[in-house]
Amino acid sequence: MKILVPVKRVVDYNVKVRVKADNTGVDIANVKMSMNPFCEIAVEEAVRLREKSVATEVIAVSAGVVQCQETLRNAMAIGADRGILIETDVELQPLAVAKLLKAIVDKEQPGLVILGKQAIDDDANQTGQMLAALLGWGQATFASKVEVAGDVATVTREIDGGAETVAIKLPAIITTDLRLNEPRYATLPNIMKAKKKQLDIFKPADLGVDVTPRLTTLRVDEPPKRQGGVKVADVAALIDKLKNEAKVI
């Protein structure tokens, strides 16, 4: 069974982004870019399934600008066998990405697609579910544990009230939550090896997909700033403030 792992290049999670002065977006010029952390967990999970001989091949796929090749090389350094880039300068929204991924799924026929549950830039949390719908497949989102036996994946999911376990018929979509695994560090030999792995490049038009955005960002603003608070000396002062100033207890 092949596993397809879509990965997204995003602003590194340690970077605090700034809104541009003209309110057209956030300033991402010269900031550090990395693989979306949830995608990294997805790559790790797929590689572990191959190491357990559940999967035979792990294919990383990314969509976006030419620099997404670096993200794919990272995925291959973790252990993905090869990479596919769908290269475009168009701003890709989740529905367009899901359609591009569907085209790749049609070509590659994987038994499982593992994605991050959300990207930490647009915080959309859509692509996996959309891909599942377009393919007519089942989905298990927010996975904290995955077991594959035959043509069924048993997945424990993190939900609002606790955890839930579902069984999904393969082929299927899984999206990863934080505690599914801890991705390994790519070693130098594996980083070198990744440079030689196969990386195919397509354009959206090669796949027959219209990626025109459906949503237009009219403006981007700074959120309202919280007023800087005060430090209180002790518990008595804190309780006094909460009772008499804030009146919340």
Add this chain to the structure above:
Amino acid sequence: MANLVIAEHDHGSLRAATLNVISAATAIGGDVHVLVAGHNASAAAAAAAQVAGVSKVLLADSAAHANLLPESAAAQVVAAAAAYSHILAPATAYGKGVAPRVAALLDKAQISDIIKVVDADTFVRPIYAGNAYATVKSSDSVKVVTVRGTAFAAAATTGGSGTVETVTAVADSGLSSFVSAEITKSERPELTAAKIIVSGGRGLGSGDKYRELLTPLADKLNAAMGASRAAVDAGFVPNDYQVGQTGKIVAPDLYIAVGISGAIQHLAGMKDSKVIVAINKDPDAPIFGVADYGLVGDLFEVVPQLVAAL
């Protein structure tokens, strides 16, 4: 123009988040209808019909919806979708599972996690862990939207006089099945609806210390209990305690952060709280940058003092 709200419910009653979504639908304007896809869920449908602003409830009652699985739920929404300009769901684990499926099946974009309705096509939503607010306009004929509950007041549970109409339930998708659930049992208020939250971080050191120190405080204040990602990752508490960018978004009247340093991902989940108190031994911890009242000190001394003084 008519809005369809996808209800989150437990068959017997509506989940609180549904009420916030109904408010968002009311803000868009036009009729507000609610879809209850459940099993033996007439009580939830009746409750939805009572909610202020709701004119009609669609009840799809079937064993296919017994476990609220997203594949069947999305198919049910799509079956009803033709009559609506807007389809709304809560930005909860349930809503996030269903709404994108609906959007893709309708070939529409989804607008996630809205915090404001500007007009029927235009919404404000947080991006980059809430460090920026994007105003986005949709060119689609149908808007599929998920709603951040803390940004919209809950609609009143009485005052409505909606009708309940039974609709034909879709067949079970057969794509997935429910195996089991481990739901955290608690007598406390629900985290996303609590007036006061006591939240603990890695500074507590262990799950035992988390419970030993914070439970009496939460008891005194009738508070819900939360945690930072670090505390959840370290196994102090279950995942459903997590407050943050990828956990729960909360906005209580009072949020007490104990031993939480305040990573931006955590702040994303609680910075809309009315009053924030931080207790931390590190005077430079970023949590103090958003706290109304900061107390620098050893939490193992301060928290018991606080409990004793309340």
